[in-house]
Amino acid sequence: MAQMSMIEAIRSAMDVMLGRDENVVVFGEDVGYFGGVFRCTAGLQEKYGPTRVFDSPINESGIVGAGIGMAAYGLRPCVEVQFADYIYPAYDQIVSEAARLRYRSAGQFTASMTIRSPCGGGIFGGQTHSQSPEALFTHVSGLKTIVPSTPYDAKGLLISAIEDDDPVVFLEPKRLYNGPFDGHPDRPAQSWAGHPQGDVPEDHYTVPIGKARLVRDGFDATIVTYGTMCFVAEAAVSETGIDAEIIDLRTLLPLDIDTIANSVRKTGRCMILHEATRTSGFGAELSAQIQEECFYNLEAPIVRVTGWDTPYPHAQEWQYFPGPERVGRELTNLMEAAS
Structure with missing residues (x-):
């Protein structure tokens, strides 16, 4: 066990899967050299190289579309949409392509991909950086939708998502990224204190998808x-x-x-x-x-x-x-x- 914040737990999950499965790739806006706007991918490009962890153009539809193509041919992409508010340009790719690929191909292809995105408020980001669009994905057959609340669950569920053969939308509450959070919205500093939030195993483990x-x-x-x-x-x-x-x-x-x-x-x-x-x-x-x-x-x-x-x-x-x-x-x- 190690003490980790949710950011560290999410990074650890990707680290474990990159090391465990050569078919796993991580990409999105600023996730490579910079390590992500919230630093969730910090150090991963340096460790695994720019062919496994790399930056993409500012094009959410392109990010998800490329991930679907990679998944159809055997890779396991874990892509990042920088904020959930920016996921709408990719919605058609998620709904019309990723969610339906297994059915449309009669099982010949699967969209074994994970779409990570920070959601919700907590950074005074207003309506373009603080939305919670989870209901839009729960209406779509063929998708799984995950929202973790603890570092332990975040890592275990993300590993389960990456290993899943079908597409998973993985929404990360950014008010919990650097916890601890005491539940009081009038004390926002509590959610950005930078202190570890929970015990998390450092190696591979899973939390089952679909279990409360x-x-x-x-x-x-x-x-x-x-x-x-x-x-x-x-x-x-x-x-x-x-x-x-x-x-x-x-x-x-x-x-x-x-x-x-x-x-x-x-x-x-x-x-x-x-x-x-x-x-x-x-x-x-x-x-x-x-x-x-x-x-x-x-x-x-x-x-x-x-x-x-x-x-x-x-x-x-x-x-x-x-x-x-x-x-x-x-x-x-x-x-x-x-x-």
């Missing part, structure tokens, strides 16, 4: 969340004293509905918490599936706590995020609600 993590056992209510909001949920539970169970999805697609449903059947109350906007956010799909599985166990309506339905507010970033105060207030209301 129980963050906290509880009996009063279930909070279903992922990414940065796991820490917000923990802070809200601590400050309200409500004995809520917290589930970190880790993987949005495939979804571990069994773990969610078992928890909601036990507690009878459910809150869904995410940073992205409310309307058509992933929480809507979660709410529908939980209602289908647990309708007769629910003692109150399912509650969603999310970002605002607005363009991302640059000057009001820390008000936009659901924080412990807002989550705690809604959790208290949930406990008081009647079915």
Whole structure:
């Protein structure tokens, strides 16, 4: 075990896979010589050379398109889109080509590629550097969508993603990159303290794709969340004293509905918490599936706590995020609600 931040854990995952499999290549904007805008690939080009870790033009569609072609012919590209906000030019390549390649070729080709991208807020980046577009990918058959919340999970899930024979969208909450984060949006310095955040094995290991993590056992209510909001949920539970169970999805697609449903059947109350906007956010799909599985166990309506339905507010970033105060207030209301 070594103490690693999420950035270090992600870098370690790529390091392990580059050393383990000669078919793994890493590329994207500024990921080679410079080591990435967040330094996730720092030192990898020097270690493995410019044919394994290299820079690309500023062309997200080209980055993903090239990765699909490489994957179809046997490589395992791990490509970086510098910010999730820039992934939209590549959306057609991801949806129309990568996600459908196995089916369209009757299994002759697979898009064994991983698309990494920092997501969410935490750097006062406004609406062009702080979006959370995960719901756009969970609608697409043939894709897997991952959002880790801890360094241990980040490394294990990234290795699983690179080893997977199908395309994986791997979204990294940048507010957790250099942790620790105590869940309070009014204390942003906590998320950029530069201190190690968790114990991570230095060698190869995997975390299974499609399996949620129980963050906290509880009996009063279930909070279903992922990414940065796991820490917000923990802070809200601590400050309200409500004995809520917290589930970190880790993987949005495939979804571990069994773990969610078992928890909601036990507690009878459910809150869904995410940073992205409310309307058509992933929480809507979660709410529908939980209602289908647990309708007769629910003692109150399912509650969603999310970002605002607005363009991302640059000057009001820390008000936009659901924080412990807002989550705690809604959790208290949930406990008081009647079915």
